Amino acid sequence: MAQDGNSGTELAAADSSDHGHGTELAVGTAVVATDAVPNPGFPPHRPRVTDLDPKKEKRAERTVYTLFYLSAAGSIWAIAAYMMFPIEPENLNSVRANNLFIGLGLALALLALGIGAVHWGKALMHDQEGIDMRHPTRGSESTRDRAVEVFAEANEESGFGRRSLIRNSLIGALIAFPLPAVVLFRGLAPEGPEANPVRLLEHTMWKKGDRLARDPSGVPIKAVDVTIGSVFHVIPEELANLGHSEGYLEEKAKAIVLLMRLKPEDLVEDEDKKDWSYDGIVAYSKVCTHVGCPVALYEQQTHHLLCPCHQSQFDVTNHCAVIFGPAARPLPQLPIAVDDEGYLVAQSDFLEPVGPSFWERH
Amino acid sequence: MSTVTAPADTTKAPAKKSGGFTAAASNYLDERTSISAAVKEFGRKIFPDHWSFLLGEVALYSFVIILLSGTFLTFFFQASMAEVHYEGSYIPLKGVEMSAAMASTLDISFDIRGGLLMRQVHHWAALLFVASIGLHMLRVFFTGAFRKPRELNWVIGFVLFILAMAEGFTGYSLPDDLLSGNGLRIIDGMVKGIPVIGTWTSYLLFGGEFPGTEIVGRLYSLHILLLPAMVLAFIALHLLFVVVHKHTQYAGPGHTEQNVVGYPVLPVYAAKAGGFFFIVFGVVMLIASLFTINPIWNYGPYDPSPVSAGTQPDWYIGFADGGLRLAPSNLDLVLFNHTFSFGILLPLAVIGIFIVAVMFYPFLEAWITGDKREHHILDRPRNAATRTAIGAAGVTFYAVLWAAASSDIIATHFSVTMEGVIRTLQVLLFVGPVIAYFVTKRICLGLQKKDREIALHGYESGRIVRLPGGEYIEVHEPVSDYERWKLASHEEYKPLMIRPNSRGKITVAQKVRAGLSRWFFEDRISPVTRTEIESSHGDHH
Numbered sequence: 028m029a030q031d032g033n034s035g036t037e038l039a040a041a042d043s044s045d046h047g048h049g050t051e052l053a054v055g056t057a058v059v060a061t062d063a064v065p066n067p068g069f070p071p072h073r074p075r076v077t078d079l080d081p082k083k084e085k086r087a088e089r090t091v092y093t094l095f096y097l098s099a100a101g102s103i104w105a106i107a108a109y110m111m112f113p114i115e116p117e118n119l120n121s122v123r124a125n126n127l128f129i130g131l132g133l134a135l136a137l138l139a140l141g142i143g144a145v146h147w148g149k150a151l152m153h154d155q156e157g158i159d160m161r162h163p164t165r166g167s168e169s170t171r172d173r174a175v176e177v178f179a180e181a182n183e184e185s186g187f188g189r190r191s192l193i194r195n196s197l198i199g200a201l202i203a204f205p206l207p208a209v210v211l212f213r214g215l216a217p218e219g220p221e222a223n224p225v226r227l228l229e230h231t232m233w234k235k236g237d238r239l240a241r242d243p244s245g246v247p248i249k250a251v252d253v254t255i256g257s258v259f260h261v262i263p264e265e266l267a268n269l270g271h272s273e274g275y276l277e278e279k280a281k282a283i284v285l286l287m288r289l290k291p292e293d294l295v296e297d298e299d300k301k302d303w304s305y306d307g308i309v310a311y312s313k314v315c316t317h318v319g320c321p322v323a324l325y326e327q328q329t330h331h332l333l334c335p336c337h338q339s340q341f342d343v344t345n346h347c348a349v350i351f352g353p354a355a356r357p358l359p360q361l362p363i364a365v366d367d368e369g370y371l372v373a374q375s376d377f378l379e380p381v382g383p384s385f386w387e388r389h
Numbered sequence: 390m391s392t393v394t395a396p397a398d399t400t401k402a403p404a405k406k407s408g409g410f411t412a413a414a415s416n417y418l419d420e421r422t423s424i425s426a427a428v429k430e431f432g433r434k435i436f437p438d439h440w441s442f443l444l445g446e447v448a449l450y451s452f453v454i455i456l457l458s459g460t461f462l463t464f465f466f467q468a469s470m471a472e473v474h475y476e477g478s479y480i481p482l483k484g485v486e487m488s489a490a491m492a493s494t495l496d497i498s499f500d501i502r503g504g505l506l507m508r509q510v511h512h513w514a515a516l517l518f519v520a521s522i523g524l525h526m527l528r529v530f531f532t533g534a535f536r537k538p539r540e541l542n543w544v545i546g547f548v549l550f551i552l553a554m555a556e557g558f559t560g561y562s563l564p565d566d567l568l569s570g571n572g573l574r575i576i577d578g579m580v581k582g583i584p585v586i587g588t589w590t591s592y593l594l595f596g597g598e599f600p601g602t603e604i605v606g607r608l609y610s611l612h613i614l615l616l617p618a619m620v621l622a623f624i625a626l627h628l629l630f631v632v633v634h635k636h637t638q639y640a641g642p643g644h645t646e647q648n649v650v651g652y653p654v655l656p657v658y659a660a661k662a663g664g665f666f667f668i669v670f671g672v673v674m675l676i677a678s679l680f681t682i683n684p685i686w687n688y689g690p691y692d693p694s695p696v697s698a699g700t701q702p703d704w705y706i707g708f709a710d711g712g713l714r715l716a717p718s719n720l721d722l723v724l725f726n727h728t729f730s731f732g733i734l735l736p737l738a739v740i741g742i743f744i745v746a747v748m749f750y751p752f753l754e755a756w757i758t759g760d761k762r763e764h765h766i767l768d769r770p771r772n773a774a775t776r777t778a779i780g781a782a783g784v785t786f787y788a789v790l791w792a793a794a795s796s797d798i799i800a801t802h803f804s805v806t807m808e809g810v811i812r813t814l815q816v817l818l819f820v821g822p823v824i825a826y827f828v829t830k831r832i833c834l835g836l837q838k839k840d841r842e843i844a845l846h847g848y849e850s851g852r853i854v855r856l857p858g859g860e861y862i863e864v865h866e867p868v869s870d871y872e873r874w875k876l877a878s879h880e881e882y883k884p885l886m887i888r889p890n891s892r893g894k895i896t897v898a899q900k901v902r903a904g905l906s907r908w909f910f911e912d913r914i915s916p917v918t919r920t921e922i923e924s925s926h927g928d929h930h
Binding site: 052053054055056057058060062063064065066067068069070109113114116117118119122125126127128129130131133134135136137138139140141142143144145146147148149152153154156157158159160161163164212213215216217222224225227228242243260262270271272274276277279280281283313314315317318319320321323324335336337338339349350351352353354355356382383384385386387388389 | 433434435472478479480486488498499500501502503505506509538571574575577578579581582583584585586587588589591592593594595596597598599600601602603607633634635642643644645646647648649650651652653656657658660661663664665666667668669670671672674675677678679691692693694695696697698699700710713714715716717718719720721723726727728730731732733736758759760761762763765796797807808811844870871873874877878880881882883884885906910915916917918919920922
């Protein structure tokens with residue numbers, strides 16, 4: 028028995044009298060009780076049923092080994108299930124069965140093993156509690172003195188404190204040595220005169236005369252197809268021809284547009300932006316000015332756009348001004364017109380950067 | 390048992406032969422490793438027993454499960470954003486262009502036996518990992534286990550919590566499906582909002598413009614190499630300190646600040662803790678075989694244009710996402726030709742301050758109490774009323790942020806307006822913690838009074854007796870000395886008195902400290918004393 032020969036009452040006495048060898052530790056604002064209730068010491072040990080009744084002990088033993096056998100059976104079942112429930116190509120139910128039956132087998136193996144071991148520990152293993160004595164975390168006075176001495180000796184022998192030039196140049200060198208690693212990270216992104224994130228953020232692939240096309244098919248949209256109350260998810264016609272390796276996603280992330288037709292009298296338009304719309308048809312960047320989610324939800328009745336990520340709302344009738352939520356700026360408007368064949372085209376690129384705010388934006 | 394009966398014959402045999410193979414093997418090992426010293430030191434080390442001590446174990450075990458299942462996944466996953474046409478078993482996505490990362494994740498799910506199971510084990514265990522760390526931190530906080538000498542271990546645990554969330558987020562981003570891409574889009578937007586370095590940081594992180602073709606590979610390096618190595622190192626350090634400090638224990642008869650009472654590692658603790666590992670693993674396995682998690686095949690590959698309403702991040706990112714949602718509108722400030730994106734910076738600052746406050750709390754409380762002693766007996770939360778109230782306020786603050794991440798779902802499920810939900814949560818973010826603080830503090834003090842009552846006069850027996858004079862009383866049964874000890878053994882702290890220092894001055898720091906101390910300890914119930922108990926013996930009903 029690991030009781031260290033200490034009974035509880037002795038320890039309780041030690042608690043109040045024997046605080047901190049050598050150094051008196053500040054108790055702060057704690058009240059040192061002189062009249063505290065005494066620690067009654069350990070309560071008498073209460074034997075378990077398995078200690079008293081050999082039948083119960085036998086039963087617990089049976090339970091434990093049955094669980095262990097059950098666990099082995101679960102493992103074997105999992106192996107069998109791996110073979111019995113193969114995945115048949117294009118058959119979702121076979122995937123489901125494979126997942127379920129291997130999983131149940133493994134779960135049985137693990138749970139039975141775990142519960143068996145815990146039951147063994149609780150019901151059958153010796154259950155007398157033991158005691159370890161604690162020692163103050165701080166080293167003993169002699170150890171601490173020796174540690175100070177070691178440093179003093181090392182300082183003396185190396186001259187670390189004395190030879191200040193060596194020391195300071197060493198510190199300088201140590202500060203300088205990781206700096207090249209910082210520079211190395213420049214290679215994370217493309218280099219060269221074109222590789223400037225600020226310039227890239229200021230432009231999208233829209234340019235004068237680009238047809239507005241459906242996302243993702245790339246079918247251009249005629250003005251007459253856009254009925255009042257309808258909404259189109261739009262990309263530049265050329266985007267549909269780009270492959271993923273040619274920057275499809277990067278261009279799309281900036282160029283996506285929402286196209287809506289409202290009654291012209293519902294639109295409140297600034298003088299200088301009057302010709303940006305066509306007969307009540309307006310096009311706005313679909314990239315939220317908050318953190319860049321697609322503003323994909325259009326409320327037809329209120330003419331509000333809603334970003335599903337953080338619930339910013341924009342008023343389409345009023346140049347997509349922010350009317351609710353964390354977004355900071357209106358959605359940029361794409362100036363549009365109609366070409367000779369009646370297709371909607373861009374008048375130019377967006378006149379301001381689309382998407383989230385960034386430091387260099389002004 | 391056989392080894393006990395054996396010695397009779399082996400005494401005559403040469404010493405090296407005694408004990409057979411196990412002894413020979415042990416001897417071989419010890420002569421090369423000194424392992425006997427470790428067994429002697431730790432084999433019978435005592436660990437106290439309490440259900441709340443299992444929360445940290447759950448965290449440790451789920452990390453092991455994550456390592457095992459994750460290693461399996463690495464054998465099949467391709468961390469590449471190279472474009473492929475999906476040709477696997479899942480018909481709805483056949484021929485669709487997607488990254489190799491997404492395609493290989495679909496292959497793991499639909500073409501590799503047990504692959505989906507391992508994916509789901511990995512994801513469920515990750516959710517459990519962060520959850521159990523959170524609960525473990527709450528246990529440590531509310532019982533005051535972070536007090537000297539364990540303040541640094543609290544910080545190590547805090548770092549682990551942050552690392553776990555980082556592991557979770559990087560892992561969530563790897564399959565390159567629609568939701569993970571949107572998550573990265575949000576991170577990109579937040580990074581761009583950081584003053585001075587934001588734009589370039591995002592550019593370097595994504596290897597060009599968002600989304601680029603690099604990010605999955607880079608996050609993969611972090612996810613399977615750097616972050617797990619850091620988690621392992623910090624876990625090792627965390628457990629090393631548990632060994633150095635020895636485990637805390639709850640107040641109980643015979644328990645003192647100088648001892649630790651419990652079961653020895655060999656055999657009881659090993660059986661229970663080892664068994665518990667398999668139980669945690671088994672429960673995760675059971676969940677993974679029955680419940681789908683992260684069905685990326687429903688979301689499809691990442692495309693910047695579509696998004697579905699009502700999408701949710703994994704639960705542990707919720708509080709940060711909620712913080713973003715609660716920011717007021719139109720907070721951009723253009724100054725000196727630069728944009729200060731306060732719509733992002735404000736929630737980042739609020740969350741940052743909250744997290745840093747959590748990390749530094751042990752040092753703050755130590756400064757207020759001025760108590761330099763070691764504490765190994767845990768507080769009952771009610772006996773540290775102000776701390777418990779602060780904890781409740783913090784939990785409420787976190788809960789409001791967390792609820793905000795589901796603002797749209799709350800609105801649709803309860804048929805209330807989205808604006809109403811957000812406005813309510815904005816108010817609750819500040820009012821909720823205050824209410825929680827005062828309610829919790831009062832409850833704690835009430836419970837302390839009740840404890841005191843029971844320690845002095847016993848518990849209500851439910852037996853009503855009519856006295857000869859006609860008076861009715863309820864008979865109180867006295868508690869045993871053992872039970873009383875649990876109710877009366879805690880310490881009392883008094884508010885700090887302002888005293889001039891050696892120069893006769895009262896510093897500002899002194900005043901602040903005294904103010905905080907008053908806030909902490911002004912309302913208090915003194916523990917029962919021996920005298921009180923002795924004098925109360927007479928008036929038991």
